[in-house]
Amino acid sequence: xxxxxxxxxxxxxxxxxxxxxxxxxxxxxxxxxxxxxxxxxxxxxxxxxxxxxxxxxxxxxxxxxxxxxxxxxxxxxxxxxxxxxxxxxxxxxxxxxxxxxxxxxxxxxxxxxxxxxxxxxxxxxxxxxxxxxxxxxxxxxxxxxxxxxxxxxxxxxxxxxxxxxxxxxxxxxxxxxxxxxxxxxxxxxxxxxxxxxxxxxxxxxxxxxxxxxxxxxxxxxxxxxxxxxxxxxxxxxxxxxxxxxxxxxxxxxxxxxxxxxxxxxxxxxxxxxxxxxxxxxxxxxx
Amino acid sequence: xxxxxxxxxxxxxxxxxxxxxxxxxxxxxxxxxxxxxxxxxxxxxxxxxxxxxxxxxxxxxxxxxxxxxxxxxxxxxxxxxxxxxxxxxxxxxxxxxxxxxxxxxxxxxxxxxxxxxxxxxxxxxxxxxxxxxxxxxxxxxxxxxxxxxxxxxxxxxxxxxxxxxxxxxxxxxxxxxxxxxxxxxxxxxxxxxxxxxxxxxxxxxxxxxxxxxxxxxxxxxxxxxxxxxxxxxxxxxxxxxxxxxxxxxxxxxxxxxxxxxxxxxxxxxxxxxxxxxxxxxxxxxxxxxxxxxxxxxxxxxxxxxxxxxxxxxxxxxxxxxxx
Numbered sequence: 001x002x003x004x005x006x007x008x009x010x011x012x013x014x015x016x017x018x019x020x021x022x023x024x025x026x027x028x029x030x031x032x033x034x035x036x037x038x039x040x041x042x043x044x045x046x047x048x049x050x051x052x053x054x055x056x057x058x059x060x061x062x063x064x065x066x067x068x069x070x071x072x073x074x075x076x077x078x079x080x081x082x083x084x085x086x087x088x089x090x091x092x093x094x095x096x097x098x099x100x101x102x103x104x105x106x107x108x109x110x111x112x113x114x115x116x117x118x119x120x121x122x123x124x125x126x127x128x129x130x131x132x133x134x135x136x137x138x139x140x141x142x143x144x145x146x147x148x149x150x151x152x153x154x155x156x157x158x159x160x161x162x163x164x165x166x167x168x169x170x171x172x173x174x175x176x177x178x179x180x181x182x183x184x185x186x187x188x189x190x191x192x193x194x195x196x197x198x199x200x201x202x203x204x205x206x207x208x209x210x211x212x213x214x215x216x217x218x219x220x221x222x223x224x225x226x227x228x229x230x231x232x233x234x235x236x237x238x239x240x241x242x243x244x245x246x247x248x249x250x251x252x253x254x255x256x257x258x259x260x261x262x263x264x265x266x267x268x269x270x271x272x273x274x275x276x277x278x279x280x281x282x283x284x285x286x
Numbered sequence: 287x288x289x290x291x292x293x294x295x296x297x298x299x300x301x302x303x304x305x306x307x308x309x310x311x312x313x314x315x316x317x318x319x320x321x322x323x324x325x326x327x328x329x330x331x332x333x334x335x336x337x338x339x340x341x342x343x344x345x346x347x348x349x350x351x352x353x354x355x356x357x358x359x360x361x362x363x364x365x366x367x368x369x370x371x372x373x374x375x376x377x378x379x380x381x382x383x384x385x386x387x388x389x390x391x392x393x394x395x396x397x398x399x400x401x402x403x404x405x406x407x408x409x410x411x412x413x414x415x416x417x418x419x420x421x422x423x424x425x426x427x428x429x430x431x432x433x434x435x436x437x438x439x440x441x442x443x444x445x446x447x448x449x450x451x452x453x454x455x456x457x458x459x460x461x462x463x464x465x466x467x468x469x470x471x472x473x474x475x476x477x478x479x480x481x482x483x484x485x486x487x488x489x490x491x492x493x494x495x496x497x498x499x500x501x502x503x504x505x506x507x508x509x510x511x512x513x514x515x516x517x518x519x520x521x522x523x524x525x526x527x528x529x530x531x532x533x534x535x536x537x538x539x540x541x542x543x544x545x546x547x548x549x550x551x552x553x554x555x556x557x558x559x560x561x562x563x564x565x566x567x568x569x570x571x572x573x574x575x576x577x578x579x580x581x582x583x584x585x586x587x588x589x590x591x592x593x594x595x596x597x598x599x600x601x602x603x604x605x606x607x608x609x
Contacts, residue, residue: 024402024505031403034396034480037473038418041433042425044443048436056436058443095324103321110314122321125329128575129534131551132336135558135571139339140332142355155328162324220426223536227555240428244435244541253436256429263425 042260049257051250068254078239078255084150085219085235091154092161092218093211099158100165100210107166108173122166125159133159134227141228148230156224161214168213172206173199205274212270216263340365340569345562355564365569375553375570379577382549385464385539386532389471393528397476398521401483402513416484423477427537434470434542435461466542467535474538475531479524486520487513519589526585530578550574 047058052065059065072078103122107115125133137156141147146155176199184194222237229238236255243252342356343364369375404415422430437443438460445457460466490513498508536551548556550570558567 024406024509027399027402030396030399031401034400034476035403035415035418037396037469038422038476040437041430041473042421043433044436045429045433056439056441058436099320099324102317106314106317110310110317112311112314112318118318118322122325125325127530129531129551129578131534131536131554132571132575135554135567136332136336137328138558139564139568140328140335143335158324159329162321166321216424220424220429222427227558237426237428240426240432244428244432248435252432256426256432259426260429267424 045253045256046260048250049253051253054249056248056250056253068250069258071251072254072258077234078236081234081236081239082258084233085237088150088153088157088235089215089218091151092157093214095154095158096161096165096214097207097211100162101169101207104166104169104173107170123163126163130221130223131227134224137224138227147228148233150233153225153228153233153235154218156228157218157221158214159224160221161217164213164217165210168210169203169206172203175206176202208270208273212266216266219262220259336568337572340565340572342565344565355562365566366573368566369569369573378548378550378553381546382533382535382551385467385547385549386529386535388464388468389475389532389535390525390529392468392472393476393479393532394521394525396472397479397524398483400476401480401487404480404484405487416481419477419480422473427474428541430473431470431537431541434466434473438466438469438542461542462544464543464547467538467547470538470542471532471535474535475528478527478531479521482520482524482527483517486517490516522585522589526582526589529585530582533578533581534574 044058048056049068050064050066051057051059052063052067053059106112107119133156137152137159138147141149141152141155146152180198180202181194184198185191189197220237222241225235225238226241229235236259240252240255243249243255339356341361341363342358343360343362345354345357400419404412404419407415435442439445440457440459440461442461444460445454448454449457494512494516495508498512499505503511533549534551535549536555539547539549539552551574554567554570554574557563557570
């Protein structure tokens with residue numbers, strides 16, 4: 001069946017490399033257009049936030065200014081919004097990491113009936129449009145008197161963050177060499193000690209990633225927040241939203257940029273911590 | 287330890303081991319309990335409550351003692367009657383559907399080449415491009431939308447550049463219309479299919495296309511017969527996800543569109559907050575979910591009919607190139 005490839009064929013493939021590139025050119029151009037469309041908005045909202053003028057424009061060289069950031073941090077409304085956003089994100093992180101990790105542990109270390117169905121059930125909220133999630137949370141939280149509370153938003157955000165933590169932590173638990181746990185058990189350690197001394201250090205990177213992702217998801221979630229926010233409970237997102245429709249001042253760009261910078265900072269931090277952690281985990285074994 | 291952790295239902299189990307399996311099962315349910323309780327309390331019951339809410343009648347002056355948002359002690363299918371009977375809601379549904387199809391086509395036309403580009407790039411380019419694709423998913427929808435607003439508005443960057451170059455005399459309207467909505471939603475939704483397709487491309491045998499070329503196929507034909515056909519079903523799955531999200535679009539239509547672009551999602555919000563008609567809003571949200579479920583079912587059927595036939599031909603050829 002398999003015949004040796006003749007030299008002529010190899011040569012002809014080499015020659016037609018240029019022709020191949022030409023054939024792919026339209027594909028590459030469309031691909032680049034997509035990447036440009038992805039990058040432009042982020043770059044632009046960052047640039048505009050540093051403008052010196054009263055209207056939205058990309059600042060010219062030399063007329064950069066931090067005045068809109070100053071305005072943001074001195075305005076009590078935005079201050080409260082920023083504090084609320086961070087508080088909700090921290091609560092979301094706590095709920096999602098605890099609940100999601102516990103479920104992941106059950107899935108990776110034990111057997112129980114209907115595993116596939118329960119797995120699907122835990123992931124289900126990820127496939128429900130945010131407007132529907134927002135509406136049903138609003139209706140239910142109003143019914144049980146949770147509406148207008150920061151916890152209400154954290155619970156809604158956890159519906160998205162928890163399934164993701166669950167997925168990440170399942171992978172983390174799967175990555176742990178079970179023989180290490182069994183060896184410790186065999187040498188007489190209690191399950192609690194095994195978890196604390198063996199499993200926990202090994203799943204630590206997964207826990208960090210989970211926590212950071214939960215935080216970022218909550219920080220940036222908008223549609224559910226819009227449903228659950230009340231005039232007294234606002235986040236940065238719900239404060240930006242009306243400004244987008246009515247009053248386009250560079251202050252919105254500053255608020256957007258702060259969210260963007262906070263997200264990038266959290267991502268960079270997690271990458272750094274993971275790097276350090278990997279080294280130190282490795283060092284423990286060497 | 288190992289035996290007790292794995293399900294072992296053979297009848298020859300010693301009794302003490304069987305007991306241990308049962309105890310493990312109880313421990314498993316203990317670890318699962320927080321997630322199950324959380325989802326039941328804040329996902330399942332709210333869904334049921336949403337359905338019940340859609341069967342109340344709206345608060346009227348007739349029930350001064352009732353809730354502000356719905357009339358308790360009522361049970362009626364009136365809200366669904368209103369949705370089905372009113373041409374206004376049917377038009378919104380039609381508009382949402384057409385717009386979602388448009389968005390899905392745009393996303394796939396751009397995402398597929400983008401995935402090819404990322405797949406064929408150097409490893410450093412790959413990392414950078416994938417990060418760029420991920421970033422919009424991790425940043426705020428509003429940050430992205432704001433950036434697009436700066437790009438497309440009448441005094442925006444594109445119009446300014448075109449005016450300065452003398453290509454146009456007056457700003458082109460690229461804002462508050464369907465074009466702006468479709469572009470915005472394309473940017474917001476493209477990460478899902480791109481990531482999916484890149485992961486599919488990475489799994490393909492890179493020699494396949496070369497082999498086709500070596501056997502004399504033109505570059506286009508080689509690409510079509512190997513890469514495209516093998517990733518077609520994945521592309522359809524990506525389009526399905528994109529469609530679900532495009533159908534539930536809220537931010538793009540509200541900020542970048544005009545009222546003609548408003549989707550059912552926008553209408554849910556409007557009914558709930560502007561008109562304070564919670565039962566009708568709930569009914570629309572429930573209908574929205576039902577509609578998407580039906581559509582997904584149809585897509586599944588379509589996939590079964592078209593895609594499987596499409597790839598079966600390729601699979602029928604014995605994999606000669608692979609040892």
